[in-house]
Amino acid sequence: KQEVTQIPAALSVPEGENLVLNCSFTDSAIYNLQWFRQDPGKGLTSLLLIQSSQREQTSGRLNASLDKSSGRSTLYIAASQPGDSATYLCAVGPSGQNFVFGPGTRLSVLP
Amino acid sequence: GAGVSQTPSNKVTEKGKYVELRCDPISGHTALYWYRQSLGQGPEFLIYFQGTGAADDSGLPNDRFFAVRPEGSVSTLKIQRTERGDSAVYLCASSWLPLGGAVMSSYNEQFFGPGTRLTVL
Numbered sequence: 649k650q651e652v653t654q655i656p657a658a659l660s661v662p663e664g665e666n667l668v669l670n671c672s673f674t675d676s677a678i679y680n681l682q683w684f685r686q687d688p689g690k691g692l693t694s695l696l697l698i699q700s701s702q703r704e705q706t707s708g709r710l711n712a713s714l715d716k717s718s719g720r721s722t723l724y725i726a727a728s729q730p731g732d733s734a735t736y737l738c739a740v741g742p743s744g745q746n747f748v749f750g751p752g753t754r755l756s757v758l759p
Numbered sequence: 760g761a762g763v764s765q766t767p768s769n770k771v772t773e774k775g776k777y778v779e780l781r782c783d784p785i786s787g788h789t790a791l792y793w794y795r796q797s798l799g800q801g802p803e804f805l806i807y808f809q810g811t812g813a814a815d816d817s818g819l820p821n822d823r824f825f826a827v828r829p830e831g832s833v834s835t836l837k838i839q840r841t842e843r844g845d846s847a848v849y850l851c852a853s854s855w856l857p858l859g860g861a862v863m864s865s866y867n868e869q870f871f872g873p874g875t876r877l878t879v880l
Binding site: 682689690691693694746747748750751752 | 763765792794799800801802803804807815818850852868869870871872873874876
């Protein structure tokens, strides 16, 4: 059974810092991995989707990498801003189409 | 519509009652998913539809939960005899998967609705 963990559970940084969020999964036979952002009381906003054949994806200040063999993905946020404050979730797509989610990392960027 | 919509946004009910939660996916998306999210946790898969049929309902916790998608678009999640433990945010997502195509596709970007917050008193 696929299990997904995220470290750290919570992170507080001053504005302008570069930061890395980590996601680990137990079954490396995944088809894709997706990073989401969730604001309090809101649904999930898709940030980046990495196919199993890809190593990384970039969108603006965000860069996500995938290492299937080690069961890890990282989300790199450059020059963090207070508006980046949210919970960041990673989800892996194993066999079948449903995603297995990690518990999330709560990020606070202080002005 | 522009995105996935869910109604109602909030639902408060009493233990033992029946509730229906509605999801309207992105137009043209063939696949629809239901997840449940408890406070402080990531979403947990419930059921997935490809077209009108439930392709995977392995996440439904018990037979009090049922979902339909009769015309391959809007879906309704139905919960009978609600219990306090059913309280959570119920999230719906949709994605485009070719009908009749490979079951296991590497491309499956899911787009989520805002969720329905269910509170069972």
